Amino acid sequence: xxxxxxxxxxGSFLPLVEARISPLDRGFLFAHAAYEVTAVYGGRFxxxxxxxxxxxxxxxxxxxxxPHPAADWAALHTELIVRNxxxxxxxxxxxxxGAYEARDFAGPATFVPTVFAYADAKPLIGKEARDGxxxxxxxxxxxxxxxxxxxxxxxxxxxxxAAKAQGADTAFMVEEGFVTxxxxxxxxxxxxxxxxxxxxxxxxxxxxxxxAGVLSLRGSGGFTVTERAFTPDxxxxxAEVFTTSAGAMVAPVTHVGSRPVxxxxxxxVTRRIQRLYYEAMxxxxxxxxxxxxxxx
Numbered sequence: 531x532x533x534x535x536x537x538x539x540x541g542s543f544l545p546l547v548e549a550r551i552s553p554l555d556r557g558f559l560f561a562h563a564a565y566e567v568t569a570v571y572g573g574r575f576x577x578x579x580x581x582x583x584x585x586x587x588x589x590x591x592x593x594x595x596x597p598h599p600a601a602d603w604a605a606l607h608t609e610l611i612v613r614n615x616x617x618x619x620x621x622x623x624x625x626x627x628g629a630y631e632a633r634d635f636a637g638p639a640t641f642v643p644t645v646f647a648y649a650d651a652k653p654l655i656g657k658e659a660r661d662g663x664x665x666x667x668x669x670x671x672x673x674x675x676x677x678x679x680x681x682x683x684x685x686x687x688x689x690x691x692a693a694k695a696q697g698a699d700t701a702f703m704v705e706e707g708f709v710t711x712x713x714x715x716x717x718x719x720x721x722x723x724x725x726x727x728x729x730x731x732x733x734x735x736x737x738x739x740x741x742a743g744v745l746s747l748r749g750s751g752g753f754t755v756t757e758r759a760f761t762p763d764x765x766x767x768x769a770e771v772f773t774t775s776a777g778a779m780v781a782p783v784t785h786v787g788s789r790p791v792x793x794x795x796x797x798x799v800t801r802r803i804q805r806l807y808y809e810a811m812x813x814x815x816x817x818x819x820x821x822x823x824x825x826x
Contacts, residue, residue, distance in 0.1 A: 534614035538606055538647040543613055546648065555644055557626030559633055563644075563681045564588040565624040567776045568607065569654055571811050573617045576776070578604060580739040585625070588678040594627055597643050610649050619651040620777060624681065654779060655813065659804060660821050662784035662796050663699035665771070667762050668692055670703035670710050677733045689713040700773070702786070708759040710734050715775035716741040719760055719768040720799045727764075730757040740774040740807075747806045753799075770797035780804045 539549045557563035566585050569576040582600045589596045598606070607621050626644040627637060672685040689701040690713050701713045711717050711729065716738040718728045731737050745755060765771055771783035771791045780803055782796035791797075796804075805822045808815055815822050 534616060534649040534651060536610070536613045536649075538610055538645070540645055543609065549646070551644060551646065552629035554631070554633065555626055555629040556637060556641075557624065557644060557681060560627070560635070561680065561682045562592065562594075562637070563624055563626035564592060564594065564679055565622065565681055566679060568621050568623070569776045569779070569811075570611055570616055570619050570621060570649075571654055571813065573611070574812070575604075575607060575621075576811050577739045577743055578607060580742060581776075584679060584737065584739065585623070588680065589625060591675070591678045592680060594625060594641050594643055597625065597645055606647060610647055614649045614651065616649045616651045618654055619649060620654075621647060621649050623647040626681075654777075655808065655819050658699070658778055658781050659819070660796075662782035663773075664697065664785040665700050665702050665712065665783050666693050666696050666698045666787055667704050667709075667765075668701040668713075670705040672703070675733050676710070676736055677731070679736060683714075686713050696787075698785075698787075700783075702762070702765060704762055705734070708761055709765060711736065712773045712775075715773035715778065715781070717765075718772050718774065719765055720770035720772075720797065721764070722767070722769045724769075724799070726753060726755045726799065727760050728755060728757060729759050738774055738776075740776055740779060743810070744774055744780065744803060744807060747803070747810065751802065751806045753802075768792075770800050772796075772800045772803070780807055 535546055536543055537546045537549050566581045568578055568581045582603050586596050610621055624646045628642045628644045630638055668689050673682055693701040702717055703710045709717055720726050729735050766786055769792050773781045782800045784791055784794050801822055808819055
């Protein structure tokens with residue numbers, strides 16, 4: 531679906547077709563920028579405070595000042611979805627190092643950030659969540675600070691292209707014999723013994739907000755999670771595999787390469803986690819995801 535017609539740029543709301551950013555912007559020249567993608571469901575943001583906290587951490591990590599306090603960021607997000615009448619979809623926010631009069635690697639003593647945001651109205655619980663996705667393994671060629679959500683996304687973009695060329699939807703990135711994460715999502719496996727595993731937090735992976743949301747459901751859902759690195763062999767031999775992200779939420783992985791995961795269908799643990807997560811965000815499962823009630 532196309533981006534909504536009204537965007538935010540440096541303090542103003544204006545038509546997308548009128549938005550202009552300098553070609554000397556550091557986001558364009560050096561990928562010196564942070565971004566966040568926050569889901570909207572039922573006209574409400576999902577885990578916005580978590581996204582804003584991570585934004586603040588990323589900005590500090592890449593030497594950019596945070597242009598707004600959390601309350602102002604929240605107001606900006608809210609006005610954007612109100613102006614575009616978005617009840618379900620995402621808001622994309624990017625903060626760059628801004629533009630100045632030269633292409634200089636170090637940049638000025640003090641950056642004046644560019645702030646850009648748009649809304650995208652689209653269903654969040656759809657075919658991928660219902661039917662699952664296919665994945666392949668690829669070498670992880672990304673920079674080492676994946677815990678910061680920056681726009682250095684070329685490796686991810688190429689990973690998606692390579693995956694699609696192999697008939698898959700995403701890639702599981704592998705480094706030094708272990709899976710780091712999926713191309714743009716955190717990765718999870720469920721062993722044959724029923725153990726749920728996701729990689730522990732470190733600079734090797736992004737601290738996903740949806741990942742944290744799933745972990746917060748452990749008490750009410752009656753499940754436990756082991757946080758550790760796992761191998762491609764563990765993925766191939768897992769009973770279930772799924773990913774978590776703001777855009778796709780909880781996505782079952784039904785095939786890895788040419789091999790089915792389990793019986794090649796979304797498994798009962800994944801369905802239970804989907805159900806718990808959707809209920810927590812206020813979804814009417816019978817109306818929008820009756821399949822999430824299956825295999826429980």
